Amino acid sequence: MATWNSRGLRGSGLEDLINATNEYYRRHGLALVQKIPTPITPVKFDKEQRRITDAYFEKDSTVDYIGVVQGIPVCFDAKESKTDIFSLRNIHEHQYRFMKDFEAQGGISFVMLHFTMRNDLYYMRFDQLTFFLERVKEGHPNHVKYMELEDDFFLKSKGGALVPYLIGLEKDLLLRDKGGENHV
Numbered sequence: 001m002a003t004w005n006s007r008g009l010r011g012s013g014l015e016d017l018i019n020a021t022n023e024y025y026r027r028h029g030l031a032l033v034q035k036i037p038t039p040i041t042p043v044k045f046d047k048e049q050r051r052i053t054d055a056y057f058e059k060d061s062t063v064d065y066i067g068v069v070q071g072i073p074v075c076f077d078a079k080e081s082k083t084d085i086f087s088l089r090n091i092h093e094h095q096y097r098f099m100k101d102f103e104a105q106g107g108i109s110f111v112m113l114h115f116t117m118r119n120d121l122y123y124m125r126f127d128q129l130t131f132f133l134e135r136v137k138e139g140h141p142n143h144v145k146y147m148e149l150e151d152d153f154f155l156k157s158k159g160g161a162l163v164p165y166l167i168g169l170e171k172d173l174l175l176r177d178k179g180g181e182n183h184v
Helices: 012-027 093-104 126-137 165-178
Strands: 003-005 032-035 040-046 051-057 065-069 072-081 085-087 108-115 120-125 143-145
Touching: 012 032, 012 065, 012 072, 012 108, 012 165, 072 085, 072 093, 072 165, 093 108, 093 126, 108 126, 108 165, 120 126, 120 165
Parallel strands: 072 108
Antiparallel strands: 003 051, 032 065, 040 051, 065 072, 085 143, 108 120
16 A cells, blocks of 8 residues: 655655646636645654654545646646656556546646756656557556657746646647647
């Protein structure tokens, strides 16, 4: 059973940036996207410091964020990598399945990657994620190298949008409209 300990949940730095971006987008009427809380059950609690020191996950969660952007349903997960390699093991089967089902219902799914060593943000389209996961079945390593990613989907903070995923979403939608899939 998965547990949460005093180190906290990994990826919270990126999530803080996304939460601030979501608030910025909401205030400006651009999007309404919210963090989906991860359901945990506390096991140990430090009463002096008023914090959970040990807990377990109640059930598999879906993705980190869900919402709507100008009438378009979106869902995405936030992931971080300390190196130039992103392990696909960080995408759990139940998360991928949820994103796939979301896409089948007409929504847009993606993964927001933060390469912390470089402080680079990357918008990974769902079709690109699928491509990388499928190639693992063909014997490729279970990871994606930084240098394999598309330059156009690296994002730079802009104004109040610390994680400007709407820029990536716009490019994603343009590719979908053209019927193109450019994976690598």
